Amino acid sequence: xxxxxxxxxxxxxxxxxxQPVEEKDELPILGNKERVTTDMDGNPVLDxxxxxxxxxxxxxxxxxxxVSGLFKNKIYLVDFxxxxxxxxxxxMTRNMAGLYDFYENDPNILFLSHSIxxxxxxxxRLKEYAGKLxxxxxxxxxxxxxxxxxxxIAEEYMxxxxxxxxxxxxFVHSGAFILMDGKxxxxxxxxxxxxEDMLQIKxxxxxxxxxxxxxxxx
Numbered sequence: 001x002x003x004x005x006x007x008x009x010x011x012x013x014x015x016x017x018x019q020p021v022e023e024k025d026e027l028p029i030l031g032n033k034e035r036v037t038t039d040m041d042g043n044p045v046l047d048x049x050x051x052x053x054x055x056x057x058x059x060x061x062x063x064x065x066x067v068s069g070l071f072k073n074k075i076y077l078v079d080f081x082x083x084x085x086x087x088x089x090x091x092m093t094r095n096m097a098g099l100y101d102f103y104e105n106d107p108n109i110l111f112l113s114h115s116i117x118x119x120x121x122x123x124x125r126l127k128e129y130a131g132k133l134x135x136x137x138x139x140x141x142x143x144x145x146x147x148x149x150x151x152x153i154a155e156e157y158m159x160x161x162x163x164x165x166x167x168x169x170x171f172v173h174s175g176a177f178i179l180m181d182g183k184x185x186x187x188x189x190x191x192x193x194x195x196e197d198m199l200q201i202k203x204x205x206x207x208x209x210x211x212x213x214x215x216x217x218x
Contacts, residue, residue, distance in 0.1 A: 021196075021199050021203045024207050025207070026211065027207055029051075029186070030051070030186040030189070050185070051185065053153070053156050053157065053180070053185075055068045056068050056153055057145070058143035058144065058145040058149075059143060059145060060137050060143050061123060061126035061137050061142045062127065062137040064137055066112070066143050068184060070110070070141075071110060071112070071182070071184065072184075073212070074109070075108055075182065075209065075212065077096070077099065077109075077111050077112070077179060077180070077201070078112045078157060078159075079092060079096065079113050079114070079177050079178065079192055080114050080174055081093065081113055081114070082117035082120070082171055083125055085168075085169050092177075092192035092193060093133070095177075095193070095195070095198050096113070096140075096177065097133050098198060099111070099198060099202075108209065108212075108213065109205065110140070110141070111140035112141050113143070114145075116150055116151070116161045116162075116163075116173050117170075118145065118146070118147045121144050122144065123144065126142045129142065157178050157186065158186070160174040161173045175191060175192045176190065176191065176192060177189075177191075177201060179204060181211075181212060182212055188201070188204050
């Protein structure tokens with residue numbers, strides 16, 4: 001009887017630690033701002049400024065040019081990392097690799113990881129890193145580029161990316177996975193270190209598929 005009680009308490013503890021996936025009918029468009037303007041008659045008009053990521057150009061692990069147009073009408077996940085990161089990056093990369101495996105045969109889902117250490121994360125180093133993961137650059141682009149451009153685009157994604165000599169590895173960056181739609185709009189933020197957030201990403205991608213491609217996700 002004592003063991004049954006312990007077993008029941010253990011099950012209750014495990015259940016309390018599992019966060020249920022939130023089921024959504026639609027995803028918000030994040031980052032939009034509202035401003036008040038006036039019409040021709042001087043009447044106040046509420047106007048929405050839509051946040052979209054501006055055009056970009058980077059180089060991936062296979063020396064391919066990666067431009068914003070590659071992601072038009074695609075769903076894609078974005079993050080920021082560096083290959084010698086001693087803290088959250090290994091967990092983030094493992095979780096992203098799990099999502100890559102899950103969507104490997106879905107042509108509508110792409111992945112875009114920006115290195116914030118442009119001095120050390122050269123194309124050959126990114127290629128070696130990607131090779132250890134067994135990923136294809138046709139699906140998952142690990143990119144480098146001009147330092148200022150990488151940091152500028154991080155600000156557009158509302159993500160942290162900066163050099164800090166006092167931080168482990170010399171850099172601080174966001175641990176977020178950012179869900180984007182085919183119009184380069186932000187549709188969700190997720191903690192890239194949490195397994196439960198990977199489940200939420202999958203659920204939200206299905207919602208976004210229905211919005212973008214219809215019920216069948218074609």
